[in-house]
Amino acid sequence: MPESIRLKTPLRDEDVERLRIGDRVLINGILYTGRDAAHKRLFDLIQGGKDLPFDIRGQIIYYVGPSPAPPGKVFGSAGPTTSYRMDVYSPALIEKGLKGMIGKGMRSDLVKEAMKKYKAVYFAATGGAGALLAKRIKRAEIVAYEDLGPEAIRRLEVEDFPVIVINDIYGNDLYIEGEKKYKRP
Amino acid sequence: MREIEVRRITEKVKELCIEANTDLGEDVLQAFDRAIEKEESPLAIEILKELKENARIAKEERVPICQDTGVAVIFLEVGQEVHFVGGDLKEALFEGVRRGYREGYLRKSMCHPFSRANTGDNTPPILHMEIVPGDRVRLIVAPKGGGSENMSRVVMLSPSDGMEGIKRYVVQRVKESGSNPCPPTIIGMGIGGNFEQAAILAKKSLLRPLGSRNPDPDLDRLESEILEEINRLGIGPQGLGGRTTSLAVHILMMPCHIASLPLAVNIQCHAHRHKEVIL
Numbered sequence: 001m002p003e004s005i006r007l008k009t010p011l012r013d014e015d016v017e018r019l020r021i022g023d024r025v026l027i028n029g030i031l032y033t034g035r036d037a038a039h040k041r042l043f044d045l046i047q048g049g050k051d052l053p054f055d056i057r058g059q060i061i062y063y064v065g066p067s068p069a070p071p072g073k074v075f076g077s078a079g080p081t082t083s084y085r086m087d088v089y090s091p092a093l094i095e096k097g098l099k100g101m102i103g104k105g106m107r108s109d110l111v112k113e114a115m116k117k118y119k120a121v122y123f124a125a126t127g128g129a130g131a132l133l134a135k136r137i138k139r140a141e142i143v144a145y146e147d148l149g150p151e152a153i154r155r156l157e158v159e160d161f162p163v164i165v166i167n168d169i170y171g172n173d174l175y176i177e178g179e180k181k182y183k184r185p
Numbered sequence: 186m187r188e189i190e191v192r193r194i195t196e197k198v199k200e201l202c203i204e205a206n207t208d209l210g211e212d213v214l215q216a217f218d219r220a221i222e223k224e225e226s227p228l229a230i231e232i233l234k235e236l237k238e239n240a241r242i243a244k245e246e247r248v249p250i251c252q253d254t255g256v257a258v259i260f261l262e263v264g265q266e267v268h269f270v271g272g273d274l275k276e277a278l279f280e281g282v283r284r285g286y287r288e289g290y291l292r293k294s295m296c297h298p299f300s301r302a303n304t305g306d307n308t309p310p311i312l313h314m315e316i317v318p319g320d321r322v323r324l325i326v327a328p329k330g331g332g333s334e335n336m337s338r339v340v341m342l343s344p345s346d347g348m349e350g351i352k353r354y355v356v357q358r359v360k361e362s363g364s365n366p367c368p369p370t371i372i373g374m375g376i377g378g379n380f381e382q383a384a385i386l387a388k389k390s391l392l393r394p395l396g397s398r399n400p401d402p403d404l405d406r407l408e409s410e411i412l413e414e415i416n417r418l419g420i421g422p423q424g425l426g427g428r429t430t431s432l433a434v435h436i437l438m439m440p441c442h443i444a445s446l447p448l449a450v451n452i453q454c455h456a457h458r459h460k461e462v463i464l
Binding site: 022036037064065066067068069070073076077078079081082084104105106124126127128129130131132134135149150164174175177178179180181182183184185 | 225226228232235236238239240242243246247248249250251252253254290291292293294301303330331332335363364365367417418419420421423424425426427428454455456
């Protein structure tokens with residue numbers, strides 16, 4: 001396997017320009033968590049012309065609803081949730097400066113177009129590998145929407161968080177290319 | 186009559202919720218190993234090894250295999266000679282789920298369909314109770330995640346669609362689901378019965394150990410044929426391309442109405458969790 005690329009957040013245009021589908025990336029720095037309910041709230045704020053609860057520019061949102069942290073642990077199990085449910089909200093966030101998303105599963109054409117236009121990438125983390133991924137999370141704090149429980153927005157400090165580039169800014173899609181490569185008649 | 190205290194049921198449900206969510210079955214781990222041997226994609230092999238490592242960490246540290254610790258699906262087979270005493274059986278089952286999800290630090294995923302307000306304790310579980318001969322109780326807890334459940338379907342086919350129609354439908358469903366249900370998946374199929382029975386059959390078929398054969402030779406052949414077609418799709422582990430889109434296809438079948446051909450496809454992610462106990 002080729003070497004992984006180390007990236008530090010916040011991401012700049014230069015960071016995402018060099019990424020291509022299939023690249024294995026180790027993220028260092030900050031991830032913000034957010035899934036269905038948090039996305040709806042962020043979207044409503046944007047629609048209403050209001051400020052978001054954190055500066056989204058250059059940031060990465062990780063689609064995850066963790067299990068509760070047991071005593072003595074920083075975080076519970078923390079694998080990605082399926083991304084298509086965030087598709088209706090993502091273009092607005094990307095337009096506001098979001099540079100990366102981590103989830104699993106294919107994105108809509110509208111999200112892919114927004115990624116191309118505003119230079120953002122979509123990564124996948126291994127779905128169902130929540131115990132393994134949690135070990136890369138070094139600190140966690142809630143920054144908004146505590147009432148949403150597992151769906152609250154959390155700020156995570158991560159070290160070498162492993163992801164794969166699914167959609168780059170050039171319009172490529174690893175899900176489509178991967179399936180094509182291994183499909184048999 | 187054999188008396189069983191319902192608090193024993195609570196205790197067992199609690200234990201099974203935690204065990205199922207932290208200890209992946211040996212049959213699933215062996216299925217990963219078989220897949221690694223056959224897999225052609227280097228990235229897919231990496232993913233499969235990651236899943237093995239994840240299961241090892243989860244078991245060792247008693248943390249959930251997957252953060253989606255699911256809807257608590259409970260199958261209860263009650264011998265007709267059993268008399269439950271000491272309280273309400275249904276409440277005892279609910280209490281077991283409450284305690285399991287709280288004490289095991291499992292995620293509470295049940296919410297109101299519209300307001301999405303969380304019920305806070307992962308109740309209600311989904312209960313399937315059956316009266317069987319004998320004086321024993323078989324209790325199965327099978328937590329089911331949302332990602333793979335969302336890709337599942339029940340369809341009322343026409344009798345003329347036949348076996349070919351069933352095959353086409355299932356393979357198409359897996360293809361359209363792509364990477365969403367966390368492949369490599371296990372495909373549970375319920376054929377026949379009626380609308381709701383087909384879904385229950387599909388869910389139940391998932392409980393059969395991976396790597397075991399279907400006792401009905403015709404269905405066994407059908408399972409192999411469908412699995413082969415699915416694994417020609419190229420979706421692969423996590424949808425990144427590869428030979429291993431599904432680990433197994435399981436079928437349960439029963440007679441149906443002369444006008445119908447019910448089919449349920451219950452997709453199960455690789456975090457294939459179920460544990461049982463006999464009382």
